[in-house]
Amino acid sequence: MNQKQEDNKKGDKPKIGFSRYFLFLVSLIVFIAVFMYGPKTEEISWMNFEKNMLIEHDVSRIIIVNKETAEIYIKEEKLNTAKYKALTEGVFANKFGPHYSIQIGSVESFENxxxxxQQNFKEEEKIGVTYSSRTSWVNIISWVLPLFLLIFFWYILLRRMGRSTNVGGVGSAFNFGKSTAKLMDKDTKSKVTFKNVAGLKEAKIEIMEIVDFLKNPQVYTKLGAKIPKGVMLVGPPGTGKTLMAKAVAGEAQVPFFSLSGSEFVEMFVGVGASRVRDLFKQAKEKAPSIIFIDEIDAIGRSRGRVNALQTNDERESTLNQLLTELDGFGTNTGVIVLAATNRADILDKALLRPGRFDRHIYLELPNKQEREEIFNVHLKPIVKADDVDVKVLAALSPGFSGADIANICNEAALIAARKKKEKVAQEDFMQARDRVVGGLERKSKILSSKEKEIIAYHEAGHAVASWYLKHVDSLMKVSIIPRGKSLGAAWYLPEEHQIITKSQFIDRICASLGGRAAEEIIFSEISSGALDDLEKITKQAYNMVTFYGLDEEIGPMSYYDSTGQSETLFGKPYSETMAQLIDREVQDLIMTSYERTKKLLIKYKSQLEELAQLLLKKEVVYEGDLEKILGKRSLDIFSDKNQS
Incomplete structure (x- = not known):
């Protein structure tokens, strides 16, 4: 065994020691105990002093302190008598005095x-009086000790705060203005690489170019190229912005400073700007390096007039300092700033301009092929069964982000473990998808027979209407088992569209109104069960009219604001007359679609009733049972020609 192994073996033994703060506390307690319970001078009355001490010739001298107290000292030979035994015995014996004290009213009265x-005493027996001026330790300690304890506890508090806000190690008590960025270098390298980032091919190409510039700058600079100062990652939540930054940290092989935009915001004025300065100072010292600011919208919000009522001086001073720093370092100094946000529309224009953030990389929700790649990444650690079809999982998760897919994989593993399975099957992934989209199944929720019947016809109405509408996605299953906030659901296999036509909008609105229409046709009355459907189709109708310009009466006009500034306006961007016209057109659109849906369900009423009865019996109806009742789906049965 070598010396290093022996040292490691010895190091395994737990070390026993005391904190210096603990030792200080113990010493303080001992000091206070000695001070409070140590040798004290007993205070007596003048009568006791005169009869028991002065007349008995026991007093050796008297000292008047600060013209307030007379200290009495007993003769040494008298201390050995039984009379003064209490003064000479015990832990806190007081042999040297003063042994007693008397509070005097005035010096003249005491002397008289x-x-x-002593008028009958011989001249040599009389006791003289001496005077002394002193500063009492009691008075000093009474105000010094609380002050000292206050300073001591503040020191501990600030030191702990300093540790949490320092980059490299133990911080000081006054490092509020220091950067709180987490530094990743060769010793603390990120384990995430571009191999762990599935999809996002175009974004990876641009990011990899930045990394290559840091590794081989001469390839670019010899041609006169300049390194981008900043790269802004923009995209919806869960699309992989932070993951991409971690991959850059793992691939770049350069110091990587990572922090959130909210860490610049502090209760003390000027701290944010100070931290920005310190961050860029550290980055320049360690160049080539990368700075990553996550959720930069915390400090980068627009300083426009619409935000005048929400102005925060500390946030604005921090933003101004950030803008100055981004302008302050040269293009080829080797410092690159990465930033991520899902609210690029609210960022200040001065922050986004070329020269500060030269590149804007948009990370969109993954398409089917990219979702398949993401599933393959997250399925690696999962023990999956042979029937797991990744292509089907990718097809059944349109609009899902990478974070959603990771959640589905984890939920599937949890469901399989709950069932004591050895492998995660396709069924578990389907249940996990339903769990993530619709919420937890609530089979224990008690419904009356009448409520259950209404729900069955409601969901059957959705199913029949969508089955015969051309532009509605394929129906997979219908369920009347309560899940999450819903009491039933129709599950579809959505197709991915980059644009949506007016006919597709109208068909989707009709399918959503199928439940409400079925209730009116079967029970001749309506219920509150269509609340979610009505909310959804109302928003769709307003979007068609006000955003997409799909209404013939209003024409090709759009009140959509891509900058996001209209969110902070108190009024609408159109007149009251236009508002009335919009409301009327939206109402006409919804009522026309509702009547169209009712005609369709009346035409296929027998199939509607048969499907509802099957739902009451089985609770969940799949595509095969739907085809037995409704037949093979023919998209020409209720095509655009019959929409009137």
Whole structure:
């Protein structure tokens, strides 16, 4: 065994020691105990002093301190008598005095009484009086000790705060203005690489170019190229912005400073700007390096007039300092700033301009092929069964982000473990998808027979209407088992569209109104069960009219604001007359679609009733049972020609 192994073996033994703060506390307690319970001077009355001490010739001298107290000292030979035994025995024996004290009213009065008491004494037996001025330790400690304890506890508090806000190690008590960025270098390298980032091919190409510039700058600079100062990653939540930054940290092989935009915001004015300065100073010292600011919208919000009522001086000063720093370092100094946000529309224009953030990389929700790649990444650690079809999982998760897919894989593993399975099957992934989209199944929710019947016809209405509408996605299953907030659901296999036509919008609105229409046709009354459907189709109808310009009466006009500034306006961007016209057109659109849906369900009423009865019996109806009742789906049965 070598010396290093022996040292490691010895190092395994737990070390026993005391904190210096603990030792200080113990010492302080001992000091206070000695101070409070140590040798004290007993205070007596003048009568006791005169009869028991002065007349008995026991007093050796008297000292008047600060003209307030008379200290009495007993003769040494008298201390050995039984009378003064209490002064010479015990832990806190007081042999040297002063042994007693008397509070005097005035010096003249005390001297007169002393002279009168000694008038029969011989001249050599009389006790003289001396005077002294002192500063009492009690008075000093009474105000020094609380002050010292206050400073001591503040020191501990600030030191702990300093540790949490320092980059490299133990911080000081006054490092509020220091950067709180987490530094990743060769010793603390990120384990995430571009191999762990599935999809996002175009974004990876641009990011990899930045990394290559840091590794081989001469390839670019010899041609006169300049390194981008900043790269802004923009995209919806869960699309992989932070993951991409971690991959850059793992691939770049350069110091990587990572922090959130909210860490610049502090309760003390000027701290944010100070931290920005310190961050860029550290980055320049360690160049080539990368700075990553996550959720930069915390400090980068627009300073426009619409935000005048929400102005925060500390946030604005921090943003101004950030803008200055981004302008302050040269293009080829080797410092690159990465930033991520899902609210690029609210960022200040001065922050986004070329020269500060030269590149804007948009990370969109993954398409089917990219979702398949993401599934393959997250399925690696999962023990999956042979029937797991990744292509089907990718097809059944349109609009899902990478974070959603990771959640589905984890939920599937949890469901399989709950069932004591050895492998995760396709069925578990399907249940996990339903769990993530619709919420937890609530089979224990008690419904009356009448409520259950209404729900069955409601969901059957959705199913029949969508089955015969051309532009509605394929129906997979219908369920009347309560899940999450819903009491039933129709599950579809959505197709991915980059644009949506007016006919597709109208068909989707009709399918959503199928439940409400079925209730009216079967029960001749309506219920509150269509609340979610009505909310959804109302928003769709307003979007068609006000955003997409799909209404013939209003024409090709759009009140959509891509900058996001209209969110902070108090009024609408159109007149009251236009508002009335919009409301009327939206109402006409919804009522026309509702009547169209009712005609369709009346035409296929027998199939509607048969499907509802099957739902009451089985609770969940799949595509095969739907085809037995409704037949093979023919998209020409209720085509655009019959929409009137």
């Amino acid at each position: 009484k002393l002279e009168k008491a």
